[in-house]
Amino acid sequence: MSLEVLMRGFALYGFLIFFNASVSAETQTIRAIVSDSNAPPYAIFNEKLQLTSGISKDILEVLAQRTQLPLQFLALPRGRVEQWLLKDQADIACFLNPDWVAQPSTLLWSGALFTTRQVLVRQDNKPAVTQIDDILGKRIGTDRGFSYPEFDAMFANKALIRDDANSLQSNLIRLQKQRVDAVLTVDLAYHYYQLHHNSEGLKADLLWTTPDAIYCAFNPNQLNLTTKMQQTLQQMIADGTIQHILQRYKPNPLSSTMAL
Template sequence: MQRLVNFLILVFILSPFIAFAQQQPIRAIVSATNESPYAIFENRRLHSGIAKDILDTLAQRNFRHIEYLNLPRARVELWLESGQADIACFLNPDWVADPEQLGWSPVLFMTEQVFIRRSDSAPITRVTDLNEFRIGTVRGFSYPELEALFSSGQAVRDDAADLAANIERLREGRLDTVMSVDLHVDYFEVAKNNPDFVIDKMWADPAPTYCALSKHNSNNYYQLQQAFQELVNTGAVETILAGYSKRSSQ
C-alpha cells in the first residue's frame, strides 16, 4: 500500500513537468546541408526526407508539435548546448567538438563512407592512394578519418555546398575524388548506368548514426531519449529507411 502511495505522490510531483514538456514544441535542427534523402527542401522549406519522417513520427507518438530549424552546421552544437534547440540528427560523437556536452539517441542506422572517382582513375583502397589528391567535401561537415591527411597537407579538402556540386566538379576534372556516404550515393544513383563514375568503399568500418539531444532541460532530454528508443525497438526507423533505399525497391 505504501508503494502505491509513494508512486501516486511521484506522479503528482512530476505531472506538471510532463505536461510542460508535452505542450512545448520539439525544436529540431534539420539543415539544408543534410542532403537528400536525409532532408528534402522545396522553396527553402523542409518538405520531406528521412529526418522529417523520423521526427514527425516521434512527435506524433508523443503528442507534441515539432518546429524545424534550418541552421548551418557550424551553429548546431552551440544551439543544442545552450538549449535553443532540442534535437539534431545524423550526427556521431566523433563528429562533434565536445560530445559529453550532448545527449545521444540510440543508434538509428549505420552508414558507410565512400569515394566517387572517374572510371579512368585508379581504385582508392587505402589512405596513401589519396596523396596529393583534391578531395570534394561538403562545407561544415567533419571527416575525422581524413583529418590527418588534410592537416598535413598531403591532400586538399575542397568544400562545396552539396554532393551535386561536387559531382559536377569531378566530372569537369577539378577534383580527383568526392567523399560521400552510401545512402546519398544510392539515392542519387550516382554510378548506376553511368560509365563515367565508380564507387570505392572506404576502408573504415561503417559508422553509427545518432541524433544529438540537448541536455539543457533534463526532463525533456530523458523523454526524447526514451521516445527514440521506442522508435528503434518497434522498427519504425528501419521502415522509414527502407522507403528511401533505391536498392530495397530493385
C-alpha cells in the same frame, strides 16, 4: 493569519506551480535542427529551402507524434548545430556521431539509429581507391562544416587537399568537370543521387574504414524533454520503425544496377 488560512495559501501556491509546469510540458515544442547541408535522402528541401521530405523529417515527425508534442524544424548550417543545442536554442539534431563533434560529452545522445558506409566517388576511368596512398596529394570534395575524423589530420597537414562545397550535388558535378579528384560521401546519399541525377562516368569505392553509427544529439538543458525523446527513439529502433523509414529511400535491389 490563522494556520488554516496559511495552509490553504501554501496548497494553492503548490497547485499553481504544478499547473504551470503541466501546461508548460503540454505546450512544449520539439525544436529540431535539420541542416540543409545534409545530403538527400537525409534531408530534402525545395527551391524555397523548405524541408519537404527525407529520412530526418520522417523520423522526427514520428517522434513528435508518439510524444504528442508539436514539432518545429530549424534549418541551420552544420557548423551551428552544437552551439544551438548547448545554448538551449534547439532540442534535437540527428545524423550525428560523437566522433564528429568537438565536445561530445557536453551533449546527450540517443542510441544508434542505423549505420552508414563512407564512399569515395571517382571518375570511372581512374584506378579504384583501396587505400589512403591512392589519394595522397589529391583534391577531395567535402561538405562544408562536416568533420571527417579519418582524414582531418591529413587535411590539416595538406597530405590531402580539402575542397568544400555546399552540397553533394555540387561536389559530384565538380568531379564530372574534373575540378576535384574524388568526393567523400556516404553510401545511401550516393545511391539516392544516382536515382535522381546524372552520374554517368562516376564510380564509388567503399572506404576501408568500419561503418559509422548514426545518432541523434540532444539539448542537455531540457532533461525531461530529452529523456522523453531518448525513450521514444529507442522504441522506434526496437520496433523497426527506423528501418522501415530507411527502406523508403533505398534503391530496389531487384532493379538497381548501382552496386558499389
